[in-house]
Amino acid sequence: MAKSSLVDADSLLAVEIGTVNTRALLFDAVEGNYRFLASGTSTSTVAAPMYDAGEGVRMALDQLHNISGRLLVGMDERLMMPSTPDGSGIDRFSASLSAGQPLKVAAVGLLDDVSLKSVRRLVGAINSRIVETLSLDDRRKPEAQIDSIIRLRPDIVVIAGGTNNGASRSVLKLINTLGMALHLLPANFRPEVLYAGNENLGGNVTSFLENLVPFSIVPNLRPNHGTEQLGPAELMLTEIFRKIHGRKTQGIQELDTWASGMLQPTSIAFGRVIRFLSRVYDPTKGVLGIDVGASSTTVASSFSGDLRLKVYSRLGMGESLVGLVNRTKLEDITRWIPLDVPDDYVANYIYNKAIYPASLPATRADLAIEQALAREVIRAALSQAKETFPKDLSGPKRAGLLPWFEPIIAAGSVIAHAPSFAQSLLMILDGVEPTGITKIILDKNNIAPALGTAAVLNSILAVQVLESSSFINLGTVISPVGKARQGSPVLRLKIIYDSGQENIVDVKNGALQTIPLPPGRSAQLHIQPLHRFDVGMGGPGKSGRLRVSGSYFGIVIDARGRPIRHSASPDRRRELLVKWHKMLET
Amino acid sequence: MIAHVTHILPLASIRRKRILPIKGTVLVRAGQKVTPTDIIAQADLTPEHIVLDIARGLGVSPNKAASYITREIGDEISEGSKVASRSGFASRVVRSPFPGRLVSISGGQVLIEIKNKPFQLKAGIPGSIASIEAERGAIIETNGAWIQGVWGNGKVDYGQLTILSKDLDHIVTPDGFDVSQRGTMMLGGYCNQAKALETAADVPIRGLILSSLAPKLISTAIKMPYPIIVLEGFDQVKMNSAAHTLLTTNESRELAINAESYNRFEGKRPEIVIPLQGAGDSPTPLNVETFTQGQKVRILRSPHASTVAKITFVQPGLTRFPSGLRAAAANVELEDGEKAVVPLANIEVLG
Numbered sequence: 004m005a006k007s008s009l010v011d012a013d014s015l016l017a018v019e020i021g022t023v024n025t026r027a028l029l030f031d032a033v034e035g036n037y038r039f040l041a042s043g044t045s046t047s048t049v050a051a052p053m054y055d056a057g058e059g060v061r062m063a064l065d066q067l068h069n070i071s072g073r074l075l076v077g078m079d080e081r082l083m084m085p086s087t088p089d090g091s092g093i094d095r096f097s098a099s100l101s102a103g104q105p106l107k108v109a110a111v112g113l114l115d116d117v118s119l120k121s122v123r124r125l126v127g128a129i130n131s132r133i134v135e136t137l138s139l140d141d142r143r144k145p146e147a148q149i150d151s152i153i154r155l156r157p158d159i160v161v162i163a164g165g166t167n168n169g170a171s172r173s174v175l176k177l178i179n180t181l182g183m184a185l186h187l188l189p190a191n192f193r194p195e196v197l198y199a200g201n202e203n204l205g206g207n208v209t210s211f212l213e214n215l216v217p218f219s220i221v222p223n224l225r226p227n228h229g230t231e232q233l234g235p236a237e238l239m240l241t242e243i244f245r246k247i248h249g250r251k252t253q254g255i256q257e258l259d260t261w262a263s264g265m266l267q268p269t270s271i272a273f274g275r276v277i278r279f280l281s282r283v284y285d286p287t288k289g290v291l292g293i294d295v296g297a298s299s300t301t302v303a304s305s306f307s308g309d310l311r312l313k314v315y316s317r318l319g320m321g322e323s324l325v326g327l328v329n330r331t332k333l334e335d336i337t338r339w340i341p342l343d344v345p346d347d348y349v350a351n352y353i354y355n356k357a358i359y360p361a362s363l364p365a366t367r368a369d370l371a372i373e374q375a376l377a378r379e380v381i382r383a384a385l386s387q388a389k390e391t392f393p394k395d396l397s398g399p400k401r402a403g404l405l406p407w408f409e410p411i412i413a414a415g416s417v418i419a420h421a422p423s424f425a426q427s428l429l430m431i432l433d434g435v436e437p438t439g440i441t442k443i444i445l446d447k448n449n450i451a452p453a454l455g456t457a458a459v460l461n462s463i464l465a466v467q468v469l470e471s472s473s474f475i476n477l478g479t480v481i482s483p484v485g486k487a488r489q490g491s492p493v494l495r496l497k498i499i500y501d502s503g504q505e506n507i508v509d510v511k512n513g514a515l516q517t518i519p520l521p522p523g524r525s526a527q528l529h530i531q532p533l534h535r536f537d538v539g540m541g542g543p544g545k546s547g548r549l550r551v552s553g554s555y556f557g558i559v560i561d562a563r564g565r566p567i568r569h570s571a572s573p574d575r576r577r578e579l580l581v582k583w584h585k586m587l588e589t
Numbered sequence: 590m591i592a593h594v595t596h597i598l599p600l601a602s603i604r605r606k607r608i609l610p611i612k613g614t615v616l617v618r619a620g621q622k623v624t625p626t627d628i629i630a631q632a633d634l635t636p637e638h639i640v641l642d643i644a645r646g647l648g649v650s651p652n653k654a655a656s657y658i659t660r661e662i663g664d665e666i667s668e669g670s671k672v673a674s675r676s677g678f679a680s681r682v683v684r685s686p687f688p689g690r691l692v693s694i695s696g697g698q699v700l701i702e703i704k705n706k707p708f709q710l711k712a713g714i715p716g717s718i719a720s721i722e723a724e725r726g727a728i729i730e731t732n733g734a735w736i737q738g739v740w741g742n743g744k745v746d747y748g749q750l751t752i753l754s755k756d757l758d759h760i761v762t763p764d765g766f767d768v769s770q771r772g773t774m775m776l777g778g779y780c781n782q783a784k785a786l787e788t789a790a791d792v793p794i795r796g797l798i799l800s801s802l803a804p805k806l807i808s809t810a811i812k813m814p815y816p817i818i819v820l821e822g823f824d825q826v827k828m829n830s831a832a833h834t835l836l837t838t839n840e841s842r843e844l845a846i847n848a849e850s851y852n853r854f855e856g857k858r859p860e861i862v863i864p865l866q867g868a869g870d871s872p873t874p875l876n877v878e879t880f881t882q883g884q885k886v887r888i889l890r891s892p893h894a895s896t897v898a899k900i901t902f903v904q905p906g907l908t909r910f911p912s913g914l915r916a917a918a919a920n921v922e923l924e925d926g927e928k929a930v931v932p933l934a935n936i937e938v939l940g
Contacts, residue, residue, distance in 0.1 A: 016923065046591045047875045050853035052876035053591070062591075136922065149700070154635045180640075180697035187638075187700070188691050189611040304602050347803075353825035354804045358739045362890050363916050363932045369891060370912035422913025 006184040012037065013094035014086055015464055016067075016075065017453030018060055018258065019269055022102045022298040022321060023047055024416065025059035027067045027075075028453045029093070030464055036232050037464040039473040040253070042448055043067030046361065049102040049252055056102070057254030082261055087370040097456035098262040099256065101130060101269035101296055103248055105316040107237045109135040109157035109194070111177055113164035118200070122161045124391070125199075125233050128300050128312040129244055129268040131159070137177050138164075145180045152243035156192045158247050160185075160209070160216075161236075163224045165201030174200055178208055185216050193217070195243045199224045199236045219243065237271070244268050265459055270294075272455025274303040274312035276469070277412065279458070281305035284409060287397055288539075291408040292451065293381055293435065297321035297360050297417030300380055311391045315384045320417050321360025324353050324376060331379050338569045339375035339433060341580035344368050349375075370422070375428055377417040381434025399438050399484040399537050404565050407439045407539045410473070414446035424555055427589035428477045432515075436565055438482050439539025440530075440549070443559075445475040476522065478556035485536030485543065489513040493536045493562055497529040511562045519587045520557030525550060527556065556587065592878040595887060595937045596860075597831045601735045602751055602864060602871040605714050608726035613707070614778045619721055623712040623729060625845040625862075630726045634708035637857055639687060644697030646683035649677040651697030656701060664691045666701055673699070700752045711745050713847040714862045732871045734839060734863040736820065736832050740802065741848030741859030744816035746774075748795035748940070750844050750863075753777040755837050756825040760775060761799065763788040766875065770794055774844055776836050781826045783809040790814055796846040798836065798861065800828035800895070816848035818859045826895040829887050839863050880919060884935040893931065897939065898923045904930070 012032030018028045028042045033078060043066030045301035048059035064075050068424055074091040078085045084093025108126045110133050112118030119138055126133065134155045137148055160181065165174045185193055198208050198220045212218045219242075239508045245266050249256040259266040277292040284290055292303040300318040304311045317326035327336075328350070337349055352372045356362065364370040385405070398406030413419075413431045421427045424445070431443055450473050458465040483493050494510040498518060508518060520526055531546040532538050563583075570576040613632025617623060646653040646669070658673045666685045673683040685701055693700040717730030750772040753765050759778030763785045766775075780786065781803035784797040789797060796816040804823045817921065820832050827833075844863040851858050884900045898921035908918035908930060916932040923929060 048591070051856045051858070052593065054856070145698070146638045146700075149638050149640070150635070176696075179698070183640075183693045183695055183698070183700050186695075187636075187702075192611065348824075351822075351824040352802050353806075355894075358822055359889050359935075361934050363910075363934045364912050365890065365914070365932055365935060366892055367912055371912065381926040420914070422915075447699075490719055 007550075010171070013461055013464075015095045015097065015457050015461060016082075016093040017456055018050060018096070018098045019449060019452050020056050020059065020098070020100045020102050020258075021269070021296060022049070022319075025056070026449055027060065027063040028070055028448065028450060029067055029073065030453075030457065030468060036471070037467040038471055039448065039450055039468055041071040043070060047102055054275055055253040056100075057257055058159055060254070060258065062554055084261070094209060095457075095460045096261045096263075097453065097460055098258045098266045099269040099272045099452045100101065100248060100266060100457050101299065103130070103252060104243065105130045105132040105299070106247060107132055107134045107155060108191045109133075109137070109155070109160045111137045111160060111162040111181055112200075113139050113166070113170060113173055115140045115179075118163035118165075118225055121231050121233065122163050123237050124311075125229075125240060126159070126161060127314060128237060128274065129240060130260055130314045130316050132316050137181060139173055148180055149184040149187070153187055156188065157194045159240075159243055160194050160196045161474070162196065162198045163200045165204065166228060167202045167226050169201055171201055171204050174204055175207065178211065179234040182211055182215065184256070185212070185404075195247065197221065197236065197239055197243060204225070216248070222495055241267060241271055251326050262456075265456070267456045269452045270301045270303075270312060272316045272452040273301055273414070274305075274310050275455035275458055276451045276465070276556055277303035278305045278308055278310040279465070280412075280469070281310070281326060284310050288407040288408060288409045289396065290412070291435070292412040293384070293414070294451070295320060295377055295413075295417055295558075296415075299322060300384040300415075302320065302384050302390060304392060306393055306396065308394065311388070312392060313388055315387065318376065318384050320356070320373070320380065320415070322357045325357045327376065327380060327383060328353055330383060336372075336375050336379050338576065339378045339580065340371045341577050341584065342368055342371050343573070343577065344372065361583065373417060374421065374426060377430050378434040381430070385435060397539075399565070400543070401484065401565070404484060405436060405438050408437060408441055410442035410444045411435060411437055412444045412446055412451065414449055415450055419445060419447050419449065423588060424475065424477060425584060428556060428559070428587060431477075432480065432561055433567065436482070436567060437480055437561075438484050438565055439537070440479065440481050442479055442554070443476050445479040447475050448473065450474065472522075476552070476554035478517070478554045478559040480549050480559045480561055480567065481530065481538055482561045483510075483536040483538050485532070485534055487512045487534040487536070493533050494538070494560060495531040495533065496558075496560070497527075497531075498558070499527040501525060510562050512562055514560065514563065515563045515586055516560050516562070517556050518555040518558040520551060522553045522555065524553035527551075567584060590880060590933050592880045592884070592933070592938045594874070594876055596735050596737045596874055597829070597835060597939050598735045598874060599835055600732065600865065600871045602731065602873045603714060603716070603731050605729045605737055606718065606726070607710055607713060607714075607729060608722060608846070609708070609710055612724040613726065615721055615726060617718050617721070617727055619718050621718045622716070623718060624715050625712050625745050625847060627712045627730075628709045629712050629718070630710045631707040632937045633705065634700075635705070637703045637705050638692070639685075639689070639701050639703060641672055641683055641685065641699045641701065641902055643673045643683055643698065643699055644673055647673060647681045648679065649675065649697075654697035655694060657696060660691050660699075661693060662691055665689075666691055671703075673842060688810075690781055704832060710729075711929050713745055713845075714860075715747060715843070715845050715864045731862060731864050733865040734835055736835060736861040738818040738820045738848075738859040738861070739822055739851060740819040741850055742810045742813060742817040743848060744796075744814070745845075745847050745849075746795045746816050747843060747845035748774045750774045750836065750840055750842055751836060752840050757830075757833060761785045766792050769794060774798065774846065778828065779803075780806060781825070782806075784815055786810060786817070798846065801826050804819075816846040818846050818861060821895040822827070829895045830897050831885070831887070836861075874940055878914070878940065880933055881939070884920065885939045887939055888936055889933055890935045893923060893929055896923050898929070898931075898936075
């Protein structure tokens with residue numbers, strides 16, 4: 004990978020504006036390679052009482068200045084760009100945004116499981132919510148459709164449908180209904196309209212809509228029956244995202260100007276990093292990224308460059324926690340709490356956290372609830388994301404389980420800023436339930452979105468920082484899948500350290516255990532599944548060997564079963580949760 | 590670190606901009622006194638429509654249909670009146686089944702807007718109209734006591750304050766309500782019985798101020814015809830002493846509850862205003878502060894949720910809490926003299 008020395012290295016300042024926090028991250032070349040140097044964090048100021056994203060950015064830059072000693076903002080309150088010979092300022096600036104209410108989308112397409120499916124995939128990549136759909140499957144009268152659009156006032160309308168040279172009359176009929184609604188919307192509520200349908204109709208649709216609404220046209224999402232192309236539409240959607248947030252939120256336009264008009268949705272930037280990694284890692288496995296935010300959770304899964312990206316705007320650790328309660332039973336949350344906490348207290352906690360999303364769990368009980376919620380947020384997001392995975396992935400034969408992924412990258416304050424890495428790892432293992440052999444990587448400093456935005460400006464920087472120690476390699480996790488009685492041996496591991504020392508470990512069904520292998524060391528690992536358990540080495544019962552690099556926990560064997568089953572006895576359940584936690588802490 | 594402020598003030602100058610999202614009709618004039626429930630502007634925000642398919646009705650192609658339409662955009666249409674007709678051998682007529690206004694002609698179809706109940710924008714607070722924004726709304730000004738809440742059921746009303754109990758540990762029960770409270774605003778503590786809310790609606794009361802509400806009652810509370818405002822949250826917690834003292838000392842006064850839902854992005858927050866006539870000009874409070882020693886704060890989360898305290902020291906750097914988390918923190922002195930260390934993220938300045 005790119006290890007060349009950098010002669011004229013450009014420093015980079017990357018800013019990420021989240022719902023609760025705004026972060027500024029500084030990257031520069033150190034001894035010929037790009038490195039993440041420092042970060043500053045501030046409360047986000049997108050919402051009340053400041054309503055100006057720029058204030059939070061300035062405070063984050065102040066903190067970064069205090070930490071790094073580097074002057075970033077001049078006396079004129081402007082970013083110092085390019086850098087000066089005395090080391091002040093920066094050369095490049097990038098920005099990403101995840102804060103703000105989800106954009107309201109109206110999706111227009113011919114068929115629910117074809118063109119509308121593509122629209123859902125497209126807009127799912129940003130923090131958005133489909134509030135209305137118009138299609139041939141819609142049995143409502145046109146007036147009902149019109150009234151609904153007027154009432155819901157979408158921010159964006161995406162029109163798809165008809166392959167090129169395919170259906171045209173049906174598409175035009177839908178657009179005519181849409182046009183009547185748009186015509187009736189007051190000018191300040193008219194949405195951005197993106198046309199990504201039958202290209203033969205492009206001229207007609209353009210002349211019909213371009214004087215009515217802000218209008219964009221991109222190549223067809225479904226040019227023919229077997230092809231789906233989201234790339235060009237995604238680029239335009241990003242531009243629309245910038246325009247809308249620039250209008251809605253003070254300070255965003257200025258940031259976009261600093262970023263040379265390249266401000267990105269955080270999810271898209273995160274997805275870009277996951278896609279890149281999937282091209283580098285084992286092509287027989289996917290790469291999975293999960294970012295648990297205050298207002299939403301992003302799941303990015305990529306399979307040899309084929310990215311599936313979805314922002315779950317109803318699944319976050321802040322205001323949207325109430326949405327989790329509506330889709331999950333309370334006992335699904337409380338089953339992860341190792342303390343005896345009354346159900347009412349947990350329910351109250353959820354609603355109070357929704358009122359004060361920036362508040363922190365100061366007590367052990369509150370932290371346990373928060374981390375239980377994080378597990379269920381991840382599980383709920385992944386259970387939906389699984390529906391979007393390609394059908395022919397390699398993985399365990401049992402339905403509903405996660406296919407083989409390596410690595411799995413986790414981000415978001417609740418995981419990254421947990422008091423211990425043991426807590427971070429347990430949240431990831433319990434939420435994701437990985438299968439086979441994988442590496443768990445923690446994005447401790449929320450660097451991934453910054454690298455995604457940086458990749459556009461400086462791909463060498465993105466690659467070199469990804470390869471550096473800026474991400475925490477928590478461990479190589481082996482999760483065998485199969486059926487056996489609790490306590491039966493299911494794996495035999497032989498570890499040959501570089502020193503020549505050997506160690507044999509038998510793992511019993513239900514166990515969670517670690518074999519230390521510190522960072523900087525490596526070892527040869529022979530894995531022998533028993534009872535036809537599957538670890539992803541060619542099928543049930545197949546054994547194999549691999550080279551393992553050292554990491555914070557070394558080798559982690561999670562033989563607790565997939566899915567993890569909890570004891571019906573609350574005392575026994577809590578006992579086990581404590582035991583798992585202690586095992587990792589020690 | 591930014592210190593968010595919750596306003597609990599005995600006297601403040603309050604200005605509220607009440608603006609329609611689209612152009613409409615303003616129904617008040619500058620200087621006019623308004624009550625919270627007065628309509629200050631209205632607009633056809635969500636009109637209903639009917640589509641008349643002229644092409645199909647006349648049996649012609651969509652392209653030709655426009656030439657048979659006998660009415661124009663903007664025309665008022667009465668029920669049963671002719672909208673399009675085709676004479677000759679196969680003469681046909683399309684009539685409107687409802688009265689309304691023709692708003693669009695497109696693709697051989699005519700769209701008629703049916704008269705609908707307009708969206709009415711309420712004043713939300715009592716006061717006087719400071720200025721008018723043409724076709725959009727007005728700015729309302731008032732002086733008085735001001736208390737911000739954390740949850741509201743979306744309703745607005747005003748009336749005389751009656752106190753269910755001055756006990757900070759009060760629990761609202763159905764038998765706490767009787768006909769003597771008809772038409773009044775009630776102050777209570779924690780509510781965890783749906784029957785209590787329903788009984789209050791039967792009285793009927795004009796509004797309900799609670800310290801806290803059980804989450805299971807949210808859907809019931811939203812259905813109630815009167816405004817419900819929650820000051821602390823969703824736990825059995827006492828009302829903070831600042832709000833409780835302010836409210837109990839204003840017993841029998843007129844107060845207004847605007848129980849709009851809390852939305853930080855749209856700048857909406859449920860609030861109580863007790864207008865104080867002849868109070869003169871009062872200071873306009875700040876919305877943001879910086880945490881400093883001596884500030885009066887409210888603790889938002891356990892273990893001291895809803896307690897009022899005073900900052901005695903803002904700690905430098907990060908402090909480790911019993912949960913293990915490290916966060917910016919302050920030393921505070923609670924009202925009972927107890928000392929505590931709390932994350933700055935878990936306190937709001939009262940002011």
